Amino acid sequence: MVKPKILILLASPRGFCAGVDRAIQIVERALEKYGAPVYVRHEIVHNRTVVQDLESKGGIFVDDLDQVPQDAPVVFSAHGVAKSVPAEATRRGLIQVDATCPLVTKVHREADQHHKAGRPVVLIGHSGHPEVEGTLGQLPAGAMHLVETPADAADLDLPADAEVAFVTQTTLAVDDTAEIVAALGRRLPSLVAPRKEDICYATTNRQNAVKAIAERCDAMIVIGAPNSSNSVRLTEVARQSGCAKAILVQGPEDMDWEMIQGATTVGITAGASAPEKLVDQILDALRERFEVTVEEVAVTSEDVRFKLPTTLDA
């Protein structure tokens, strides 16, 4: 049977960022240094392939510290944790290894500095996301105001003449966040912005790469987990940028083949926590059904690397 032809546009950059790469290496190094099992509080990054791989090496993923036995090593995930978590780990005598992405730590420091300077702090982010829980937990309960939409910004219970600072989740949609910041600025004219953007380089680059190909695509396949903020944002950005059919899949088993029926050009990208082997698996599944031509479209290159904690040195 003659297979239909399809052009695949591979967005670049895509997939693993420096923070995810570092977090995975931290768990692997902790396993080497302390031996299995090593406990990991929360999914180290939001990807089941990564989690299953680390489980096979001796990682045990838990939701709460009280699931970690006394004196055991515990790794905190790339999303960061509230200050109460390391405090509790110290009280329990656990060996702590922090895999918080340095770009999340930067946001934590900003919030802390503004609070110490007496400024109320607004956090733009998605309620319930672990990064947001961790950032909110940098300040005493109730000290940070969570804003999710422009309407929330307009409704803030703060005096209009207050000097208020804002920080953001690192994985938000760049354009949606600009709208929320504009609404905040109208509500609070003395608003203090971060010195350097809180939305991280990896989030921004992956969204720009999707924008660059969206109009050419009949459909867009975004590889990532449903609880991965930056992956979900990539599907939204694809739709907003001219590709109405955008789906989020964790792997070939999730593919909606009906959706790309009749498509001649399909885009592929992957969230910051999705390994490249999943891109290869999707391409293999496409090749079984189509005569595939691949064109990689790069908007920039990345060379960011983060150092590992020295506590993991042998």
Ligand code: SF4
């Ligand atoms: S998406 Fe950005 S903030 Fe999150 S781990 Fe990756 S580099 Fe760090």
